[in-house]
Amino acid sequence: MKHLFIYSIFISLIFALAACGGETPEQPQEEAVDDGVRTIEIIGNDDMKFVVREAAEGLVTGGASGQHLLLEAIEASPGEEIRIRLTTVSNLPPAAMSHNLALVELGTDLDAFARASITARDNDYIAPEFEDRVIVTTRMLGNGETDTITFNAPEEPGEYDYVCTFPGHFAGGMVGKLIVQ
Numbered sequence: 001m002k003h004l005f006i007y008s009i010f011i012s013l014i015f016a017l018a019a020c021g022g023e024t025p026e027q028p029q030e031e032a033v034d035d036g037v038r039t040i041e042i043i044g045n046d047d048m049k050f051v052v053r054e055a056a057e058g059l060v061t062g063g064a065s066g067q068h069l070l071l072e073a074i075e076a077s078p079g080e081e082i083r084i085r086l087t088t089v090s091n092l093p094p095a096a097m098s099h100n101l102a103l104v105e106l107g108t109d110l111d112a113f114a115r116a117s118i119t120a121r122d123n124d125y126i127a128p129e130f131e132d133r134v135i136v137t138t139r140m141l142g143n144g145e146t147d148t149i150t151f152n153a154p155e156e157p158g159e160y161d162y163v164c165t166f167p168g169h170f171a172g173g174m175v176g177k178l179i180v181q
């Protein structure tokens with residue numbers, strides 16, 4: 001009888017814990033601010049690609065990736081104010097699949113940057129020695145997380161690379177270009 005009692009307490013504890021865990025707090029959805037700043041919604045997916053829901057002017061899209069379109073490049077005019085909202089959509093835990101979007105200066109060795117960043121977990125996977133090459137970056141985002149960055153495109157025309165620095169993702173093709181012209 002005593003065992004049954006302890007057993008039932010145990011079971012209710014399990015249920016209580018499960019209820020806690022299942023109750024994911026609602027992500028505060030940022031209000032879409034209509035301040036005239038061009039906003040680009042980008043998704044990082046489990047194929048290790050930057051994708052968008054639909055084609056739009058100023059976006060260079062490729063074929064399908066999952067249910068979305070591969071984003072290959074963003075076109076901007078010099079100094080244009082741009083807002084990027086990156087969201088990770090994944091079936092995997094953040095330790096296995098997270099994404100960021102780091103825009104770097106012209107002439108940055110992307111391979112070296114990505115390689116060095118693999119061991120920079122404590123710095124959100126941005127290698128400290130490359131920080132001065134990073135124009136702007138989002139946070140590293142796990143499934144369901146979103147980060148918004150608002151910045152001005154560089155004044156100097158050129159093709160600026162952006163990359164996800166989560167280990168293996170540069171090699172997986174998680175890159176794109178900001179074409180300033």
Ligand SMILES: [Cu+2]
Nearest residue numbers: 099164166169
């Ligand atoms: Cu990634």
